[in-house]
Amino acid sequence: MSKRDYYEVLGVSKGADEREIKKAYKRMAMKYHPDRNKEDADAGDKFKEATEAYEVLTDAQKRAAYDQFGHEGVNGQQGGHGFGGGGADFGDIFGDVFGDIFGGGQRRQQRAARGADLRYNMELTLEEAVRGVSKEIKVPTLVGCDVCDGSGAKAGTQAKTCQTCHGHGQVQMRQGFFTVQQPCPQCRGKGKIITDPCHKCHGEGRYQKTKTLSVKIPAGVDTGDRIRLSGEGEAGEAGAPAGDLYVQMHVREHDIFVRDGNNLYCEVPIGFTSAALGGEVEVPTLDGRVKLKIPAETQTGRMFRLKGKGVRSARSGQMGDLVCKIYIETPVSLTEEQKELLRQLEDSCGGLAAKKHRPKTEGFFEGVKRFFDDLTR
Structure with a gap:
């Protein structure tokens, strides 16, 4: 044929x-x-x-x-x-x-793996995050063996070539016409076998240890930021490079301030007399107390911005502001005499004078009246 x-x-x-x-x-x-x-x-x-x-x-x-x-x-x-x-x-x-499917070349020895990266979650107060701080942390990890220098073999000895894969780290299996390569089961792809292991690391070349590290936190960090400590992760296999340690920041909630980027926000309560007549009130900042001038006829929700009293950005160095939101506090536990004085004040602000003294209230109820009048037409 x-x-x-x-x-x-x-x-x-x-x-x-x-x-x-x-x-x-x-x-x-x-x-x-x-x-x-x-x-x-x-x-x-x-x-x-x-x-x-x-x-x-x-x-x-x-x-x-x-x-x-x-x-x-x-x-x-x-x-x-x-x-x-x-x-x-x-x-x-x-x-x-088919090398791209089954692993390629017949003499490919498995490389020693780089050490794993680690993550450490660090909690900071707002003051620590804003000003910067140095902290000691304890990190459990794998470190390179100092007795065998990471080789895994006892001092004075060395690993021997694997007789199963002859040092290639790979073995071939035939399935019909297919030739499939896989890591050598005897040496686990390393190509060498340790017959006399190190007494400290038991042939692994590394062992478990808790390291104490000093971490310098720069001023201005925020939740989600992270610091990379190169080479402070797990030690690699057979002397391969160590991984990195990432210190992840989490800033705890503050009793007074709420942070948004480089700005700080806080609520400042004042009495309705100060709101009506004006005055001064002390407000906190991260650098101490400052006087905030309240103009007469201030309403709840009004914002006052204090320039440069926020957070300095760790990246750009730009300084944020402190934004104070006013809310008017209603007096409680009044005596009968105080209640009577409030009634007199209410009477004096009512009637024809209401539009002058309470423009938002009068405007609201006039809008409500127009709304219901339109519904009944």
């Missing part, structure tokens, strides 16, 4: 480059592999045909001979055994094409 044209087998043009050929072969191999087509008797033959075409067309010398003389030009180079007879191993071909 005459052989089909190799380009036709793979469905590529004669000018196809190696990348196109590899892609076409991968598609054919996935389609006709015997393990995926156990009920199709012809699948195995089509799979072998595609592999033979791939072997020839990806070899520059064989491809040149094939292009000039056809199948006769490559029969001698293949040793008369069809595909793979010239010393090419099918596992090499398949591993080359």
Whole structure:
């Protein structure tokens, strides 16, 4: 039976480059592999045909001979055994094409892993966050063994090459035509075995320890900010670099102030006499008390801004403000004499004088009246 044209087998043009050929072969191999087509008797033959075409067309010398003389030009180079007879191993071909799926190269040793990053949650008062502070923290972590310098082997000894994978860190398993690579189960992908482990770390190259670190918190940090301490995370395997430690900030709620970015907000209660006649009231800031002048006829909810009394940004250095919100406190536990005085005040502000003394109240009820009048029309 005459052989089909190799380009036709793979469905590529004669000018196809190696990348196109590899892609076409991968598609054919996935389609006709015997393990995926156990009920199709012809699948195995089509799979072998595609592999033979791939072997020839990806070899520059064989491809040149094939292009000039056809199948006769490559029969001698293949040793008369069809595909793979010239010393090419099918596992090499398949591993080359499917290396991105099954882990690639046959001599890939697993690299020692970098240490894990760690996170520490730090609680701060508002004053600490605004002014900055230095704090000591205790962090349980894995540290490099100081006895064996992270090698895991007892002093004076060294790890030996794994006899299962011969130091490659990978072993191959054949499943039909597939060659699958996986980490060596004997050395766990390291390529070496420690026969005489260090007494302190028991061959791990690192051990558990609680480290005490001093952390300098810059002024102006806020909840959600974090500080990176390079190399203060877990030690890496077999001397690999350590991870980092991230100190995550959380600022506790304050009894007086609420922070929003660089600004601070607080509510300032005043009596209705001070609100009506005006006056001065002491308000707190993070630097001490300051006098706030209250103009006459101040209403509840009015805002007063004190420039530069907020928080200095840790990033830009810009200074925020303190915003004071006024609310008028209603007097409680009044005596009968005080109640009578309030009644007299109420009477004097009512009647025709109401619009003058209570414009918002009068305006509100006039609006309510118009609303119900419109509903009844």
